[in-house]
Amino acid sequence: xxxxxxxxxxxxxxxxxxxxxxxxxxxxxxxxxxxxxxxxxxxxxxxxxxxxxxxxxxxxxxxxxxxxxxxxxxxxxxxxxxxxxxxxxxxxxxxxxxxxxxxxxxxxxxxxxxxxxxxxxxxxxxxxxxxxxxxxxxxxxxxxxxxxxxxxxxxxxxxxxxxxxxxxxxxxxxxxxxxxxxxxxxxxxxxxxxxxxxxxxxxxxxxxxxxxxxxxxxxxxxxxxxxxxxxxxxxxxxxxxxxxxxxxxxxxxxxxxxxxxxxxxxxxxxxxxx
Amino acid sequence: xxxxxxxxxxxxxxxxxxxxxxxxxxxxxxxxxxxxxxxxxxxxxxxxxxxxxxxxxxxxxxxxxxxxxxxxxxxxxxxxxxxxxxxxxxxxxxxxxxxxxxxxxxxxxxxxxxxxxxxxxxxxxxxxxxxxxxxxxxxxxxxxxxxxxxxxxxxxxxxxxxxxxxxxxxxxxxxxxxxxxxxxxxxxxxxxxxxxxxxxxxxxxxxxxxxxxxxxxxxxxxxxxxxxxxxxxxxxxxxxxxxxxxxxxxxxxxxxxxxxxxxxxxxxxxxxxxxxxxxxxxxxxxxxxxxx
Ligand SMILES: Cc1ncc(C[n+]2csc(CCOP(=O)(O)OP(=O)(O)O)c2C)c(N)n1
Ligand code: SF4
Ligand code: SF4
Ligand code: SF4
Ligand SMILES: [Mg+2]
Numbered sequence: 165x166x167x168x169x170x171x172x173x174x175x176x177x178x179x180x181x182x183x184x185x186x187x188x189x190x191x192x193x194x195x196x197x198x199x200x201x202x203x204x205x206x207x208x209x210x211x212x213x214x215x216x217x218x219x220x221x222x223x224x225x226x227x228x229x230x231x232x233x234x235x236x237x238x239x240x241x242x243x244x245x246x247x248x249x250x251x252x253x254x255x256x257x258x259x260x261x262x263x264x265x266x267x268x269x270x271x272x273x274x275x276x277x278x279x280x281x282x283x284x285x286x287x288x289x290x291x292x293x294x295x296x297x298x299x300x301x302x303x304x305x306x307x308x309x310x311x312x313x314x315x316x317x318x319x320x321x322x323x324x325x326x327x328x329x330x331x332x333x334x335x336x337x338x339x340x341x342x343x344x345x346x347x348x349x350x351x352x353x354x355x356x357x358x359x360x361x362x363x364x365x366x367x368x369x370x371x372x373x374x375x376x377x378x379x380x381x382x383x384x385x386x387x388x389x390x391x392x393x394x395x396x397x398x399x400x401x402x403x404x405x406x407x408x409x410x411x412x413x414x415x416x417x418x419x420x421x422x423x424x425x426x427x428x429x430x431x432x433x434x435x436x437x438x
Numbered sequence: 439x440x441x442x443x444x445x446x447x448x449x450x451x452x453x454x455x456x457x458x459x460x461x462x463x464x465x466x467x468x469x470x471x472x473x474x475x476x477x478x479x480x481x482x483x484x485x486x487x488x489x490x491x492x493x494x495x496x497x498x499x500x501x502x503x504x505x506x507x508x509x510x511x512x513x514x515x516x517x518x519x520x521x522x523x524x525x526x527x528x529x530x531x532x533x534x535x536x537x538x539x540x541x542x543x544x545x546x547x548x549x550x551x552x553x554x555x556x557x558x559x560x561x562x563x564x565x566x567x568x569x570x571x572x573x574x575x576x577x578x579x580x581x582x583x584x585x586x587x588x589x590x591x592x593x594x595x596x597x598x599x600x601x602x603x604x605x606x607x608x609x610x611x612x613x614x615x616x617x618x619x620x621x622x623x624x625x626x627x628x629x630x631x632x633x634x635x636x637x638x639x640x641x642x643x644x645x646x647x648x649x650x651x652x653x654x655x656x657x658x659x660x661x662x663x664x665x666x667x668x669x670x671x672x673x674x675x676x677x678x679x680x681x682x683x684x685x686x687x688x689x690x691x692x693x694x695x696x697x698x699x700x701x702x703x704x705x706x707x708x709x710x711x712x713x714x715x716x717x718x719x720x721x722x723x724x725x726x727x728x729x730x
Contacts, residue, residue: 169706178660182663183663183664185704189701192701192704192706340701377666378665379665379667379671382702
């Protein structure tokens, strides 16, 4: 196994993310997946929109494209059509992908274009100061919902299954090994693969909702997953934090996987030129 | 206990192939004409829990269970399992142990006691009982042969040296039971294991400090933001963030190398490297008084 730091632009480190922000954990797991698959650094393009999650592309030593808010799937679609030889990965946030960029995302899924989308869901707009997002749970506090959010929230995976994504999975930033495995599966999948990573924002979501810092947020996200909550309640994951199981019906793992025709799958650059 | 019977214990953790190894032992003993009984317990095998198997053989065996302190040989496929089961071996018996350490993942560790530590690798642990100790890096040997899965055959080779049956029965049992296509590599591994037992090849010495570690904990203070995740999740309480927000190592010796801190550090700021390579010495046989 290669040292994952070889995939980083070390000169750009340390990154700008707040202390304890799980987006960094997600990045490490992703780099492990890239390493597992031995993807050539020059053949991997990472495309992002705007947000703390999207900023990750600034730190990886691949081909990177930092686009405009919500438009990463559109940039990625264009890139993949022009350069089918590249592995194209979108890194996006819940605000980026599900609010302003919702349309781009569902249509990329519908077309089954061969790209991978990593959606780092921290249930809030982190970068702009903790406004409520379409993923903010009902009742949760955000800077725009000081009395608690009154709107229902999206289940991103169900949305994407409905839109026809051929690979849909959900993983937790608190489970880095599982995350790597599912990401490797998603990268390998022919067609549109969507991976929702339950990430966090200790700075705003954690603070407003009195969950705590990075360590507590990791525990908190774990106990919302039914498969993890039980075993965790017996053991202690984060030392000194009592764990109660808080089932929320959230399912993790690969939720949908099917093979169907890939968008423009047969068209090569050469065909286009001739 | 049945008249004239002998016992052997195999122990490892889930996924190591303990059960297959014990089938091979039982098969070899039956080929040699013994009555054999075998019984196994898979702890939390899927989660890397303890898996062990008792085997008794002789002219007639009534129960498969090896009484405490009576086993001829303990074959341990993982170091902590050697320590866990050594009481079953009779004084003067043999312990064949892989020095590979498989530390249970931190998140599932049970750490009610601060004193609980992964046991250090130390062949001398068994000296007071005059056990013949063979510590082998079977995994490395098997890797050199080109298939890690053959590590168990290395161990079996060493075990075979302590059991009085003809070599041909062992080889026949291995060829019969290992997955098709891996017969040759497993037989080669078995023969190396035998050579180790007879101290014909250099062996891995126990770490002189008697610890499986030290795993080296390296902190990049320029990147570390003192977020406290690593120190909170470390099952061994190795780390702490001080009042100035600086991460410090408070117990380097206790690190088991589980790498939970590394995987969960958002800032790529902590790294765990493998324990020092164990030194290779001429032969280990001197430790139990035997000669070359
Ligand atoms: C067109 C446009 N509208 C609004 C913004 C302001 N803006 C920047 S990031 C962001 C939200 C990002 O939230 P999310 O995608 O969840 O990322 P996070 O920071 O939470 O990781 C917004 C609204 C912008 N940059 N461009
Ligand atoms: S604002 Fe929130 S999402 Fe952004 S870096 Fe800080 S903790 Fe992470
Ligand atoms: S998890 Fe990383 S950034 Fe946080 S305190 Fe530990 S080493 Fe520092
Ligand atoms: S310091 Fe890291 S690798 Fe060592 S025991 Fe603690 S969490 Fe595991
Ligand atoms: Mg967000």
